[in-house]
Amino acid sequence: MLAKHKNLIYKTIIAIILIILSIVVYIFFTPIRDVVNLLVISFIIAYTLKPLRNYLSDRLNISAKKSSLLIILLFLLAFVGLLYCIVPSILNESGNFGIMLDSIEEYILTLASRFKIDRLPIFETIYIQVGEKINMVLSSASTNLVDNMISIGENIIGLAVVPITTYYLLADGHLIYNKLLLVFPTDKRVLIKNINNNIDKILSRYILSQLLLSLIIGVLSFVLLLVLRIKFPLVLSIINAIANIIPYFGPIIGGVPIIFMALTGSVTKGLLAAIGVFLIQQVEGNFLAPKITGDSTNMHPIIIIILLILGEKIGGVIGMVLVVPIAVIIKVIYDDIDYYLF
Template structure:
């Protein structure tokens, strides 16, 4: 009987490994499976982030879990639809002004070229010509990228529409799914796994709260900056900057670019002042807020976080950078807890 039990355990482990290998191969070889898995992963991550808000509604207003989940989904969906309704028409309107923006920039550089007699210095003349050529290439690439992304969003609109429904079920039945997954594991290891997952949840939750708090501050500072210099779309650019700021250290740089580009629609001088303002915000974020909030919430040295971000960018681009630190946090907790519980 003991021999049968031992072989049964090994066969079960072998079967789980085989299923995992088949799943990974299917993910990489089949686009349909990849799309389904991506929707589930995105929904699970968003549900995990939204869960504390649901818990707040549930406790504060004495609601059932399903009711609180539905209200949160409807609020977020309503905000998303409102943003799309308001910003898409303006976005298409401003896309036609991109040419004007580049004309303004070209006129500005041409004015500098004439005023300082750049053509009399061969090196400066060569640099000027190179900049103008690069600017034209950038304009063409930006136009293609904008329209390409719009087409991609339209093509995936049905998939995106499914995500709120999946998030709702994760919010309602997440604990049931979690319990059923634990039943797959051997009974003697479940308590240790539960403790490890609980520790991951605490540290990861602290990191997410810290990043959200930081993003709100940066979004508010960006909004004030854009209002001062009367840049178009201050609310939307501030929200975008706040979202991008979830990526530690590099997020404010990505988030500052739209503000500068929109300022260029009016004039290069305004764009210059906005660039200075964005730089000051980045210094506040990078030197004061981020090292304290991010490093404290993850209990990791800033240099480790930067290395993780660089690795994430190398392997997964923007999404890789977004997930790099949370994955690093999970690995760190796993390492600490495995050493504590098993050794």
């Protein structure tokens, strides 16, 4: 059996070496990393929108290209409208940041005085150190503000390519797939198609479950924000919904902006927002995720946590979003090769 698949083993080893080299090039060459990120983002968006494209094509009796163009235009209009609504409000509210810090400081001093710990040496030490740390963070943020704005301006040109690439992946994805099949030998194309079908089945189930879970979290967050009368309820709930795609760490990333914005109103509102976010996380982790996601990844939680840390080190937030689906794809490929060839 080993001799029979000796050639395949050699090819597998070569493929692994090429993958490792590709990862090294991705990590250490910024231009290539930027291009790959844009292509990956476009592919994810196109893959997610593919069911909607099929639905519109069947419902409106139009071609895949026309339905793809319609989807892209609708999403661009929605994105521009969202920016038009939130950017002026964010700029107007940015002046409340200092007021929020003063309110938090006053609240802490009031609590310390009430419990008679304001004169303790340890409290004064912690209070001074935390204050210095906050000042350092604010100073660093203000220093890097111009650099960040320039970086965002440079990335706008790159991000403008994403809708175009997404359109072509949606409209001509099947043609690209058929062209890629020609790279493989004829006798291996059936295997490639089987692997692709299994990846599509499992990955679609994973993505749909995450989207449904994120939608529920977004609605719950929106209700919480409306009840507490926190500013920017739609934007913050969307951020929390998107962040929820990241397993385990996502709810924390999405909850911080909600609590932060609540603190601009009052400390009490911030505490209520923190409790509300915690309750939503508990509902998501203990009830919704097990029911909706189930065993779509079929991986142990500790493996997922390790993958998330590795993804963050390699690609930041985008790496954390992509690492689990990539791991699912690799696992499916390994299982299928093991099943069909060995």
